[in-house]
Amino acid sequence: MHELAVTESIMGIVLRHAEAAGAKRVTAIHLTIGELTGLVDDSIQFYFDFIGKDTLAEGARLTFKRVPARARCHQCGNEFEPDTGKLWTCPACEAIGGDVVAGREFFVDSIEVE
Numbered sequence: 001m002h003e004l005a006v007t008e009s010i011m012g013i014v015l016r017h018a019e020a021a022g023a024k025r026v027t028a029i030h031l032t033i034g035e036l037t038g039l040v041d042d043s044i045q046f047y048f049d050f051i052g053k054d055t056l057a058e059g060a061r062l063t064f065k066r067v068p069a070r071a072r073c074h075q076c077g078n079e080f081e082p083d084t085g086k087l088w089t090c091p092a093c094e095a096i097g098g099d100v101v102a103g104r105e106f107f108v109d110s111i112e113v114e
């Protein structure tokens, strides 16, 4: 159900911008989603089609730009691509854990309107 709340917030943003721009129709929405958000493209599209009925955004195409996860090691500062879903281990010094540098982003990048 995570995706439903997310999709509702996307819809709010998109409709606000489309109305402000005096658009007749929203044709495409470009989203950026970090790998660590756990959001599933298909689910977002599914909810979008559902919530978007009878709005300016009905039938809009969604595109998803995925941002891979990146972590920075506490010990040595090395940046690495963590294996999501597992305990993160720094490949340089084998310390466990790290700060998230990328992969938690989620935003509407741009929208196309007519």
Ligand SMILES: [Zn+2]
Pocket: 073, 074, 075, 076, 077, 078, 090, 091, 092, 093, 094, 095
């Ligand atoms: Zn390290």
